[in-house]
Ligand code: KG4
């Protein structure tokens with residue numbers, strides 16, 4: 037089964053052709069980052085307009101790379117929630133029009149379910165049940181993946197998402213948007229013990245809180261400036277990255293131990309972080325657990341992961357009609373359309 041998948045939930049317009057849920061026939065991602073960089077973050081209005089301009093070209097390119105015409109695909113999939121509403125609407129409307137014109141099924145995909153599915157594209161042996169840590173620009177979740185389409189969130193952020201904290205801390209350190217990758221790079225030559233950052237407490241032990249940590253970075257920089265002291269940015273980046281990774285992995289491994297999981301997966305944009313990957317690997321090895329990581333190019337937003345999850349949604353009978361709408365916020369374990 038060949039699925040043409042479309043993704044437009046934030047600042048990447050993407051399309052992909054995926055065969056039987058596991059094979060990438062083509063994948064095209066047009067990023068708007070350079071433009072949003074000027075404003076220090078994603079400007080929703082600009083994102084919608086750029087999706088509108090790029091979507092036809094991106095879909096055409098993904099079909100051309102696959103050596104296919106639109107009528108050759110068996111279904112159209114689209115990321116319909118959660119995300120920036122104006123951005124999502126572009127992809128949803130385009131997918132609806134295409135499915136209608138071609139007389140093909142329309143498969144709605146929850147964006148975060150897509151991030152989790154990115155792992156299936158690289159690891160043919162991975163199948164539910166397993167425990168997944170999702171760390172993206174707007175989500176931080178510990179999720180029980182009970183089946184291909186059944187999920188249970190057992191922990192989540194009570195304030196900022198991990199990626200959001202990376203981006204805000206990076207901005208305070210003087211890095212451009214999106215800052216996660218810059219912190220990752222800077223941290224490689226820093227001394228993480230040079231600074232101390234807090235481990236915020238949460239009532240539910242599997243929940244996360246990153247806003248205090250971000251504020252601590254901002255205050256530390258502010259205080260140093262007032263005293264005329266210079267900040268060692270690489271060391272602060274190393275300390276921040278270590279602290280976020282420590283919080284994420286500690287809670288994730290504890291949840292895995294307490295629920296008896298031996299198979300783990302990491303997903304979302306922050307899954308690209310080298311410090312997080314190596315810390316998680318070490319702690320999983322120590323506890324006799326196996327961790328799956330998406331390849332770096334599939335950690336951020338892309339349509340291949342949407343096409344992959346769409347295959348399983350379709351098997352479960354999850355298709356939408358012409359009244360499908362985009363939804364800005366939706367739990368990944370309570371998906372409706
Ligand atoms: O999953 P994603 O593409 O978007 C959402 O669905 O939210 O995640 C984007 C986030 C950004 O916050 C970005 O800074 C972060 O992922 N990110 C990283 C790295 N690469 C991307 N954070 C830390 N280290 C990285 N190497």
Ligand code: ZN
Pocket residue numbers: 147151172173305336337
């Ligand atoms: Zn995403």
